[in-house]
Structures are given as C-alpha cells and as structure tokens.
Amino acid sequence: MRPKLLTRKELSPAKTASLEERVMQAGALRYALAPAWVLLAVLVYLSPAGPILSLAGLFMFAVIAAAWFGGAGPGLVAAVLAAFALPQLIAVTYPLLGGFLDLPRFIAFSVVGLVVGWGSSRRARALRDQERYARAMDASDDGFWDWIVADDTIYTSPRLLEIYGFAHGTRFAGRDDLVARIPFHPEDRPLLLRAFMEHFAGKTVRYDVEARVIRDGETRWVHLTGIAARDPSGAVVRWTGTVRDVTERKRAEEALRESEQRYELAMAASESGYWDWQVPTNTYVVSPRAYELSGYPPGTKWVNRDEYRARINMHPEDFVRWEAAREALFAGTGDRLAMEVRYIVRGEARWHSLQAICRRDDTGKVIRWTGSTTDVTARKLAEQELKTMERKLRQAQQLESMGTLAGGIAHDFNNILGAILGYGEMALRDAPKGSRLARDLDSIMVAGERGRALVERLLAFSRSAVGERVPVHVERVVREVLDLVSGKLPPSVTVQARLDAGPAAVLGDATQVHQVVANLATNAIQAMPAGGTLRVELAIERVEAPRVGTIGARGPGEYVVLTVADTGAGMAPELIDRIFDPFFTTKEVGTGTGLGLSLVHGIVTELGGAIDVASTPGTGSTFIVYMPRSGDAAEPGEEKEAALARGDGQRVLVVDDEEPLMQLATRILAELGYVPIGFSSSTAALAAFRADPEHFDALVTDERMPEMSGSALIREVRGMRSTMPVVLMSGYLGATAGKAGESGASVDVRGVAPEGVFAIVADEVLQKPLSARDLATGLARVFAPRAGRGDT
Secondary structure: OOOOOOOOOOOHHHHOOOHHHHHHHOHHHHHHHHHHHHHHHHHHHHOOOHHHOOHHHHHHHHHHHHHHHHOHHHHHHHHHHHHHHHHHHOOOOOOOEOOOEOHHHHHHHHHHHHHHHHHHHHHHHHHHHHHHHHHHHHHOOEEEEEEEOOOOEEEEOHHHHHHHOOOOOOOOOOHHHHHHHOOEOOOOHHHHHHHHHHHHOOOOOOEEEEEEEEEOOEEEEEEEEEEEEEOOOOOEEEEEEEEEEOHHHHHHHHHHHHHHHHHHHHHHHOOEEEEEEEOOOOEEEEOHHHHHHOOOOOOOOOOOHHHHHHHOOEOHHHHHHHHHHHHHHHHOOOOEEEEEEEEEEOOEEEEEEEEEEEEEOOOOOEEEEEEEEEEOHHHHHHHHHHHHHHHHHHHHHHHHHHHHHHHHHHHHHHHHHHHHHHHHHHHHHHOOOOOHHHHHHHHHHHHHHHHHHHHHHHHHHHOOOOOOOEEEEHHHHHHHHHHHHHOOOOOOEEEEEEEOOOOEEEEEOHHHHHHHHHHHHHHHHHOOOOOEEEEEEEEEEEEOOOEEOOEOEEOOEEEEEEEEEOOOOOOOHHHHOOOOOOOOOOOOOOOOOOOHHHHHHHHHHHOOOEEEEEEEOOOEEEEEEEEEOOOEOOOOOOOOOOOOOOOOOOEEEEEOOOHHHHHHHHHHHHHOOOEEEEEOOHHHHHHHHHHOHHHOOEEEEEOOOOOOOHHHHHHHHHHHOOOOOEEEEEOOOOOOOOEEHHHOEEOOOOOOOOOOOOOOOOOEEEEOOOOHHHHHHHHHHHHOOOOOOOOO
C-alpha cells in the first residue's frame, strides 16, 4: 500500500508552533524563564495577598512553570534559585547547607522540575521535528517526485513543476508522460534515459545526472538525483528523487573557468609563473611557467609545500631570507610580500621577482598563500651596469679635480724649475771642465732633471702634458722597462716575459706608455716583499663585441694587450674599486705616493683603452691593459745628435710674465743668432706689436699669464698678421690653450679646431721647462718654408 505523502497544504497545521515549542527553541529565553518565575513568586509573596499564601507553594509553582515552558534545565535552575531565596524570606528550623541553601526543599523542587521538564521536552521535541520537516519542505530549493511502479502513479511537487516550467497543479498520467513532457535539451535526453536504465538495472546505487532543459526559450541546467526501492527479488517497486535548478552554479563554474583561462593567458603574456598553497590541506599548485623559469623539466609536479621546500633550487642565502620574511608575515597581520631572490638555473644564477599575497580566516590565521615569479635577470644586470658606470663617473670626476690641482701646481713649479735648468745649463756651458764649479753645476742640473721628471708625472696625471701623438712601438717600450726593472730586482723576485706584439703600435706618447708599464711593474714588485714571480705579457687581441672593464670600455677592434701579474699578497674585492683613486695606497707610509695607478688610469683613458683588474688575497693580482692598435710602428734608424739650429738675425717677440724666464729666453735666443725683444707683460707686448706689426718676425709666448693669456695674445697678433710664426710655451695647458677664442670651441695641442669654427693656431707648442735645444728646434720649425701661407 502506498504510504501517504504529506503535501504542503496538509502540513500547514504543523506551522502553528505552540508557546512551549518556541520557548524550547530559544535557549537563552528558556533559561531566562527560571529567574523570572522565581522573581514573580517572590513578588506575589511580598504583595498584600502574600500572608495568606505559602512561600514554598509559590516557589513550587515557579519551578513547575519554568520546567513546563523551558524544560528540565530551566526547571533545575529555578529549583536552585528557589532553595536559595526561601531561607532569605522565611525562617527555617533546620540547618542550611553552606549556611544559605535549603537542601530538603532544593531536593523536592529539583525532582519536580526534572520530571515536569522531561515530559515538556519530549512534547516540544516532537513538535519541533514536525515543524522542522515542514520548514525544510517550504525552504528547500529542490523539487521532488515519487513514482509507484505497480499502478504507474507519480507525484510531483510544486517546486518540480516550477523548475520545468509547468503550470501550477499540472498532473501527469504516469512516468512516461512526465519524461516525455519535460523539455530536456535534445542532446541530453539520451544521456538521461541511459542513466535511468542503468540505475533500474542495478548498475548504479543512485541516479545522479546533470542535464539542460529549455524553458521559455532559455537554456537552464538541472541536477537530478534519485534512488529506487526494490522488493526482495530486486525488482523496482518505487522510485523517488529530487531535481534542483543549478543554472547559477554552472554559470559561476563557467565564469570561473574563463577567469582562470584569462589569468593563465595573462600570466603567459607577462612571462610570469605563479603558485598557490592551500595551507589547511597543504596542497601546492605551481604553474608550468613557474617550473620553466626555475629550470625544472616539463611535467614536474609538487603535491605539497613540503616537497617544494625539499626540491626548490633557490639560492640558499635567499631561501633563508624568503622563508624568514614569510613566517614573519604569517605571524603578523600583513597580507603582501615582495622580494628579489636568486635561483640556480642550470648552473647559472638567475634573479626572480617574487610577489605574494596571503588570505586569512576570521581568526587571522593564513589559509592561502598565492604569488607570482618573474625573471628579472636582465634588469638586475642593467642596474649593476648602471652602478658600475656611476662609480666610474665619480672616479673620473675625482681624477679630473685632482688633475686640475696637480696641473696648477706643476705650472708654478715649472716656472721655478725653468729658471734653474736654463741658467744652470748656461753656467755649466761656461764653467771649466772638471772644475769644482762644473761639478756643482752638474749636481744642480741632475736635481733639476729629477724635478723635471716629477713635473712630467704630475702633468701626465692631470692629462695636461704637451706631447705629440705618434705611433708608439709598444713592445720596444716594454723591453726598455723590463731592462730597467731587471737591474733593480730583489734576488727573490723572478721575471717571466712573453712579448708577442711585434711591431704593433698605439697612437700616443712613448713616455706615457713607458710610465704605464713602469708603474704597473713597480707596483707588482712591491707587492712581493717575500719574493715571487713578475709575469709580463704582450699580445694582440681582437674584440668582436663591446665589453666593459674595471676601468673604461672597449669597442670592437684590435688591441695591444699588456698583462702585468704578480704572486704577491693580492687585494680584497672592496679595495679594487679604490685603487685608482688619487693618493690611495695599500703600501706602508713612505713606500708609495698613491699616484701610480691614478697616472695609469689617466694615460690609458686618454689612449682610448680600458683596464681589467683581478685579485685574490694570498694569490696575487693581475692587471690587463687594453690599448687600441694603430697599425705598426716603423723600425728606428741610427740617430746622431745634430748641432743646435741657429737664427739669422730674425727679430723675435718674447713674452713671459715670469721675469727670470723671459730674460733666460732672450739670452738663449741671442746666443742662437736671433734678435729677441722681451716683455714680462702681455699687454705691453701687444701694444709694441700693434705699434709696428712688421717689426717682428716671430712670437714666442707663455700661455698662462695674468693680464692676457697666450692664446688671447695670439688671437690679437694673428688678427693683424695672419702668417705671423708663433711658438706657444706652457707647462700646463689645462682648459686655456685648448679653447678656440671666445667661441669656446676646442683646439688640440697641435692647433686643430673643429671645422667651421675660427681658431687661434700656434705653429709649435713646447713643454716647459725648456732647454736651449727645445727653443732652437721650435723656432727653426716655424721659420722653415711653409707652403700655402699668405697674409690676409
């Protein structure tokens, strides 16, 4: 017999819950009834009618009421309160428990409260279960059916009719009629019937399938579940199930899939990978791109974070930093963490930028940890390169400032030295050979020459020396330096030389190249006080791609490469950045000036070269100098010292603000056959020239003078006589002689100015202090026949 099914209409009486049942549902309210009823009993006892009533009876009534409406718990609470309050209102003739509790009455009140409350609870529970079922039927979003196989009768709930789009009250002749009329999607109907047949055949325990229905022209998704009841033979006698509209869930799932696909595409486009750690379940998901960036083969999978910790190839130092920062974040209240770390990918350190965010539950505990990883190695290398270039720029600025200072000092010292050497040379020429005077003068000249060498070092450091750039035979210079060094080597130091540059030349000054080799060799020897090996190599190297060195950079082309290495104490890495600073030295006081490597830096930079430095404490240091090759140098022939060139009565205007030097120059020129006219004031000399420009055949002038510089004087003279032969003297050209008049265009020491810019050109530029030979040779050159010159 078919059991009676409760319809929503039939269940409606159960909706009217009694006061007792509602009180049972509200726990706080139920227990609040106990003190309320006890308080009411006290108030009644204290009322005018109280004397005729029994306080114990009133409290018993309060306990019964609390238990009836609230249950056993509130009844027991009321019993405790009544047993405590009763002795406070009336006198008792027996002892109280603890001095305040009426134990006999408490037992009586408790028994009554528990008995009444237990019965009340059973009634309330039954009513509650009935109402709960009714509410579940009303609140459920599911429709349901019940098919009796024997008579093919089927019950469908109103919600089922609503889900499928049928009118309220629609009835069906049987199961087949219902299945035929439900608007299932044509593609899904075969799937539903197959699942139905498999369930009826006993192949599945539960009928569970999702399908689409077309309702009012809209496609919606439904989820059907059902179970068949069978007789002892296994035949189906009843089939009951539910249907739920899951359209919103399916749409949310589809939106989630699209969102995940968009996220994956965005991550792929950004070249980033991602990870996701579900902390409560310890599940760890890593994207294929993240595995790829970290150097793991395709198909790598980590099931949890423990496996990640065991297999991650992050640099150990960075992994410690990352984990410490993550643990600190988890322990705090923040939600984001960003850090740049190194990964060891196929033996190479790669920089990754990690960006992570965590999600917390209501208690603040982290439940999810998600983030991305991006390879930023190129940016980190660019940043390091920028820092290197900034450091080199600061170093160049320091060298420039120190060079300006050194050049200024050299200029002033040159003027003093010029007088000493010039007059000493003249006095020595007149002194009797072998006399004491000659020996003393010779000692003065030796000291003066040492001063000249010092000035040349200062000027080389400041890059203000006057020298002609010619092809320099580098290997010959290196051999000369090795010959000098070998004669002064300590017995414990040996030299290994391998010179394979042949006639290769660099465009520069031989003296400067000599200073580079000598300074590096001297430093190497001094770095080996206990002995060792000095290795000097010279070779030709072609550079195909631009490279940056410790100092300077080298572009594509051929270079003459000088290597100077020692097996001495070596240097710490932090010192390498400072060794080219002026006056910086690692030697003991009195051993070095700190200018040697600064000089090397200045000369190599001026040559357009670069320097690489490698050093390991306890092993030694290696300096590699790259100098641009400029073809090959010619082999020298035998040179014989020629007699001094003499003049033929030419009138020479001599200008120098230092009176002794001016007098020295005029005296030398007079002895050479010229007619010198000297001035210690450039403005006075200009006035004399302006008075009679044709009276003078040549101009010999200093550059740095207070009233008017040599360049300015030349400009004025050439303005009146464009072919006037000019010799410019200076120990420090600095930024003065290199300027093209007021326009500010640069002019090199040979007087070459940029095209289209008016320039003041000196025919000869001589380095002070001058010797008689220097002055004789310079004037001879300017008086030699000059093609293409004419007055304008």
